[in-house]
Amino acid sequence: MTAESSPSLHIVCPHCDAVNRVPAARLRQQPVCGKCQAALFSGQPLELPAARFLKHIERSDIPVLVDFWAPWCGPCRSMAPHFAQATQRLEPAFRVVKLNTEEAQELAARYAIRSIPTLALFQQGREVARQPGAMDAANIVSWATQHQRR
Template identity: 45%
Template sequence: MPDSFHVVCPACLAVNRVDPGKIAQGPTCGKCHGKILEPKPVTLTGRTFDAFLAKSDPPVLVDFWAPWCAPCRAMAPAFEQAAAALFPSVILAKLDTQEELAIADRLRIQGVPTMILFRGGREAARTSGARSASDLAAWARSNLS
């Protein structure tokens, strides 16, 4: 892991430099003082999506889901577990496609759940369908090499 890396605060969009040695202490945003890096998924919106992906150094795995989708709801606990398993090397995030249709259309999301792994703000890999926590973690790790 590098000496430091940048993570965007999901609340205020400030870019924060994080020392890997201080991750266990729960880093907070220098601007709004909210938690910026936790072993659980971050909720993204249309306002935060592009900035969060483009300015965060760690890869970001986004779960594109919808509240009416039974497989999405069933997979939610597994996604939470995968967030803990991949922490801090991958940030996991969720985006409600029903609320953020423009982003879903732009990324050509045709079914939910769909997971996209982003590196440097660009799509690196994509998979669709509900998965277990161990399968999600293994899939993400295999696409980071």
């Protein structure tokens, strides 16, 4: 199967939020946004405000791994570098996102976030797995890939 005939995936641009169609075979070829020409993957977690969060989890065909965190949370701060390391290993098979629960309290309530940090995995807009507590990079990668639907 060639890249042109491989199934296309919808990928939301982390810069302008445009929904891009990317052949699955080209995900690892550093795709860029058709609208703003920025890279669709940066190797760093995407920090999303509440206003942009739903579009990314609802319109993306790749799984979206979310770290629900807060700046005052010690375990959240200690997990942050591990989450960044995990991002480098998970992209482009996953979109990796951080959501500040202090700034997005309505989303934290909507998703019943009771403790932080909490990781949640979304596919086609639905939560498919959740894990409270801090983890290191290897465990984040293992947990995310274990719960990814094929």
